[in-house]
Amino acid sequence: MNNLGRNLALWVSIIVLLLLLVDVFQPGNTQHAAQQLAYSDFITDVDTGHVRSVVMQNQNISGTLTDGTAFETFAPQDPSLVSRLTGKGVEVVAKPLDQEGSPLLRYFLNALPIILMVGVWVFMMRQMQGGGGRAMGFGKSRAKMLTEKQGRVTFDDVAGIDEAKGELQEIVDFLKDPQKFTRLGGKIPKGVLLVGPPGTGKTLLARAIAGEANVPFFTISGSDFVEMFVGVGASRVRDMFEQGKKAAPCIIFIDEIDAVGRHRGAGLGGGNDEREQTLNQMLVEMDGFESNEGVILIAATNRPDVLDPALLRPGRFDRQVVVSNPDVAGREKILRVHMRKVPLASDVDPRIIARGTPGFSGADLANLVNEAALAAARLGKRTVSMREFEDAKDKVLMGAERRSLVMNDEEKKRTAYHEAGHAITAVLVPESEPIHKATIIPRGRALGMVMRLPEGDRLSMSKKNCIAHLVVAMGGRVAEEVVYGKDNICNGAMGDIQMATRVARSMVTEWGMSEKVGMIAYANDDQGGGGMFFGGAAKNFSEHTAKEIDSEIKRLIDEAYDQARTYLHDHVDELHRLAEALLEYETLSGEDIRQIMRGQPIERVETDESTPVNRRSSVPQVSGPEIGQQGDKPEGGEGSGMNPVPQLG
Template structure:
């Protein structure tokens, strides 16, 4: 019998015993049981003077004999019965007939409050015996044990982060064969902290460790420890490690540990008592007087800068494993993993897609494959072709096409020259990334976009590269002023101006690329800080220095604008050809743009997109990077997606 059956039987027995006791000590419960008398015997007892008292309820008669015996009888219609009883000195009491004549109903009504009371007690007892999340389970850990029913994950399912897997391979070997290390004096690591941008596969990597080692894997979020009651989180930490010790060797994975592991004493009012008590208990459990042998704690965060230093020291988190965005070879392997369940056409090349997606994380690549499969299914195709991957990449980065947006001819012409200015500046400036695509079809929040293709993964930028990107940003506004005049420029360059200003400010205040201001890091002059209960402005620079920073920013942007203006004026015929081609075709690939500038004719194969077997010669899939747009287009190096 399980625990629930035993508890239920115990409570049934307790309720029955209490009902019997209640019945015994009820008024009249200690008297003798009433006997049934025939009416003739009752009349005979009355004639002999043996009856002391009677209670008459309609034709039901109950009473007591002089020897104390209780009796009950049923009288026929006898008008002279009361006179006969009074003549024999019998005490007569008359009562009306109860409306609820059923004895069972009387018992139910009498004992219903007691039954309800014990029912409520039984529910409370069940909640006390159940796990966390119930009325009395505040201090229980919310860690969930993942089994093979949820799907076993191994290192074969994790690609693109070979260095991180190599760091964690030792933990797997420790769990498989601890004697291999302990006989040389080695100790099993207490914990490993996975650090990296969102979507890089930190959670998947932790599950792969458990799958490779074939040990229990408990997972919990950092926010599951924090409650409104002080001490609840610390109790959950203790219970979590108790569960781990019962299942040792095992792995406990805490996702988003920064929710509970923030630096103590930080924030308004000196910190949070509940969160700090939870963190203190975690520190003690990881490296206190009581050892938790065989329990390995793995945590993940994308904000290691806010974690408490005591949490990061050796002995608690012995390993800090960086899980970065994958490089081109890593992206190819990740794509191959996600393409296993997708029927691919013969023209799909993961290497080309990987070269065209710099900065993509593993989650971004999984989303890319899924979007391509959805696009192919929407068109009724049986396989996913390279064209679907190209369109899916555009949709992920720029948003869906808004062909329903009706633009006037003047707005289309303005947008075409704006995007043509961006594309022409990118081609004429040697350090700009090659142009991949230009479009005047509204996508997302932009009315048009120009995308650049980095020739490879880039991890740093030179000052000359930054200046070239400023020229690219100013190309759209410069083209508008040249063609339509200074008084007719539109708001399409707002995002370009904002992005250029941000990059110029970073060049001066963070990257030390100003000869006048030197290699000094100037912080944000408008940052708000809390002092007690008041808010003040953090003045990291003087007013004079702030004016010099603004002047340097303006000088950089003005020089970039003048350079872009001169480039476009000297190639005005190319600008007209490019804008007219955009008006005619709406979208041009990088090869088509260069063909237009050479004066060659563009040839396209017209196919029916709805035909499952239709094929179109596609441009090699490359990573569209917004470099300018009318309306709200972006420019410059796109941040890593996700």
């Protein structure tokens, strides 16, 4: 309010001063000092030759005498006045009468050009002195300072990353009590680098540090430093550190620092001059301030491998904190945090939801809770039940249901047999993860889906697990061959074949699971892992080795195909029963599938009108393979980081 008042008073003073200047220098202002002359005296002066000139505006007469005195008078209707004046040699000027109006309005209109010029000048000066984002403020930092007005975040709002919180707790203690560390000669890290996949809460964790310490929090993205003009990024870096020192103690958070901190000189065509100058300035600034100044620099990235080594050396980013995807206990804590503002039904158990969401990040779990709340709102419910959470989990993993998609009976039957083949092999292979559900309901890009979930978080896979994935992946194609013959197979197994090829190639070239090829890594890091050998990049092995790799990959897949064919030929009756159940019920849970394979009937519970027919109230919805490609992997399958178990179509 003080700044607003000062600015308002300044502008009012400028406008009043301009009006006074215009009024002083306006032509005709000398008439206010003119002598008022009686008309009779005016006629006498005219007759005696004392009048030099007159200006006539209707009956208003003004002029000057021969001695230079200005006068004013009002003349009655006198037709002979003009001839009398001209007869005495008086210079006569006639003007029209001014239209009546407000004097202030006339002053304002006269002063308007000057006001506009002064306004433009003041605007340009303010732009040159202003912050980033303005026309002349290229070199100013675009960092935004967040305070409690934007919502204070503390460690209570961050869950599932207890190890990272523990490492950062001493940062909070230092900001609260610096003498606790400095009196023993210790120095707090100047910079902390948060490393982890997207959505794991790196930004939220940085805000929680500022919230716990109750200090200002400056946030900026790495891309905000890079501009088309060389030197602008370096200027913004200097300005950012100057702002931080003025607001110390404070935290400066740079998100996606890899946008400006990439390895210098890397990439095609050499380095980028502007980006490298910005990085050089950041390195200099980080060396130029001491940790006891109270400025803590926190950066986040999910690509630490591309950062310049000079940025990671001690004295700059002294500490790297890994913020990984949470485990089952961490997911439960995160769910409880996000469920605080959601009215829950009595049947909701966060522990069960956490077990069914392996690989989910914190952002994925927040989206899951939000989707469940929206689903309950669409149904007009007052609380969110376990059913909505199960449906939301399937929607996040595989997309929304597409019941409007019409499949003819033959396509639906082929999809049912394809999914039944996956389901039977998943149950029969001992090393496979437990089957969770199977469906032929189109969802997202998929026509059907078999979903498996591990009993706990899986951090590694054995060779038996990998072979089990290959066998289950081949189950869909084998089921089509058993029912329709080899000449009538379709392209529905394309996604299954792609997934099996990726797993087999990784087994051979990365994981050392082939005795013939040996324990040698043939996949270069810059080629993205196994399966990226022939994309134009130089190979690090001979043609003979390439043939052996291809031969081993084909052997693994062929053996898995033969094993799946053996399973399905031996259990062809279960294949037909399971396909018929999928055609009837559309969605089957893992227990339903096992009962059908044992020859036991399954019980279905009628649901309310808002639930689609042929649904079991305790069975979550699923969906799967891409349209026209029944084996294609949906979002959330292997490789997406959301579920370590491949989802098969």
